[in-house]
Amino acid sequence: MGAVPSRTEAYEMLLRYNKNPALIKHALAVEAVMRRFARNLGEDEEKWGVVGLLHDIDYELHPDQHCVKAVEILRGEGVGEEVIHAVCSHGYGICTDVEPVHVMEKVLFTIDELTGLINAAAIMRPSKSVMDLECKSVMKKYKSPNFAAGVDRSIIEKGAGWLGYDLKHVIDETILGMRDAAEEIGLKGRVEAV
16 A cells, blocks of 8 residues: 555545444545545545545544544554644644644644534434535524534634635535535435435
């Protein structure tokens, strides 16, 4: 394996360390959103997608050492330092002091929590789908601190600020990215297309 594993290698790695379907779906959602941002920014979609897939590689087995055990796991799997740094940086100020530097790392930091909030908003809809979910609905839920209370809005806002994006843009792009993987992440629901 090279410094950046292939998508297939990364997915197999994810499944070696994670059995929880919710964590696997979360990794797939983050992968899809990372790919969308990479496309929009003219960046390496494969690499960004792999980082999204692997970002929580250690979470199921070591939730108390999240982003710390990831280094050991990924190095043991032959993954390069660029990917390892990116994976670890999404926990900056939460569980690690690895700062997001590259735009890829800043996007991951920003959208990780947001995918959880969007997932929660989608499953509350009659359609149970991200396909008909709009930014204004997410913004309403976002502003309600009791909705998806575990989602730290300050992280999303800090990341958006680093990227120079307004919150609406980040939410729109995250929804669109999640639509790309709606079937795999269980959010296709009863809506065929928008």
